[in-house]
Amino acid sequence: MIPTQIESHIIRINTPAVYAYYIVNSSTLYPLALVCDDNDILVGVIGKSDLKQRTSGDISKKTCGQISNRNFISLQGTDDEIYGKARNVFAEKYVDDVLPIVNEYGAPIRLFGKFQAFFKDMCNIQLPYYSYASGLWGATDLALSRGYKHISAMEFGVAGGYGLIHLGIYARELQRLYGIKIDVYGFDSGKGLLAPVDYRDCPQFWIEGDYQMDVDALQRKLEQEKLIIGDICETTKTFLDEYKPAPIGFISVDVDFYTPYSRNFRNVTW
Numbered sequence: 001m002i003p004t005q006i007e008s009h010i011i012r013i014n015t016p017a018v019y020a021y022y023i024v025n026s027s028t029l030y031p032l033a034l035v036c037d038d039n040d041i042l043v044g045v046i047g048k049s050d051l052k053q054r055t056s057g058d059i060s061k062k063t064c065g066q067i068s069n070r071n072f073i074s075l076q077g078t079d080d081e082i083y084g085k086a087r088n089v090f091a092e093k094y095v096d097d098v099l100p101i102v103n104e105y106g107a108p109i110r111l112f113g114k115f116q117a118f119f120k121d122m123c124n125i126q127l128p129y130y131s132y133a134s135g136l137w138g139a140t141d142l143a144l145s146r147g148y149k150h151i152s153a154m155e156f157g158v159a160g161g162y163g164l165i166h167l168g169i170y171a172r173e174l175q176r177l178y179g180i181k182i183d184v185y186g187f188d189s190g191k192g193l194l195a196p197v198d199y200r201d202c203p204q205f206w207i208e209g210d211y212q213m214d215v216d217a218l219q220r221k222l223e224q225e226k227l228i229i230g231d232i233c234e235t236t237k238t239f240l241d242e243y244k245p246a247p248i249g250f251i252s253v254d255v256d257f258y259t260p261y262s263r264n265f266r267n268v269t270w
Helices: 004-009 017-026 048-054 079-092 130-145 162-178 215-221 232-243
Strands: 010-012 033-036 042-046 098-102 108-113 150-156 181-188 226-229 248-253
Touching: 004 010, 004 033, 004 108, 004 215, 010 017, 017 033, 017 042, 017 048, 042 048, 042 098, 079 098, 079 162, 130 150, 130 162, 130 248, 150 162, 162 181, 181 232, 215 226, 226 232
Parallel strands: 010 033, 150 181, 150 248, 181 226
Antiparallel strands: 033 042, 098 108
8 A cells, every 4th residue: 555645656657747747846855756557566767867868759648657767776675774775876876866665565655865865964055954954963962962862853833844844854864873762743823824913923025824734635744743733822832741742852933923823912012
């Protein structure tokens, strides 16, 4: 069974090639289409290099099976084995920035990005959400120096979820590299921004409804990250008792507004 996290990347051999073109060019995190047969076995991949090499002529008249790369590289094994294999592949060969991971039957179960394989060497501006990677890495070092084996990382203001997804990726990499457990939480209203009420809310930039979240769609993309949906001023009051989180090592505050969300504060004159 295909995991929900990669369902959006799965296409069938007879699917029009323009659909693969859309997937590859619209995904900033994992720009790769996985071509499967009717039994969900991976038979080919389509990445940006494949689109350049195999789409001469009218792409609307081609199928995904016709433009897919059948000599693709896939990964299989434990997380440590996958990391080692991926590092070697990315270092020695020219491939797209993503590799598929398959189970013993050849069905895709995950996608592995180049920046994951080189996390320790690429902790610089090449990484998406570099501040998350750098900040969480620093928190990990500090926690281990103080004897902690379990910490939490949080994002306030999740919106589409790209930041939270990357924070989860970096947490899993640091767990693997350092043997520390990192829980990731994302706080958001789920409804987008409220109407600005103060000039410090920057109404020239933000309007009501910006950054709305498709909660169900994002939930399907998450792995171990936990969404905390609701008014942040209210959910933070019960968070410690309800979730009993490990000591907090990293927080990203990206809520845009100066004025607190809680209705208890909405009529305050600042």
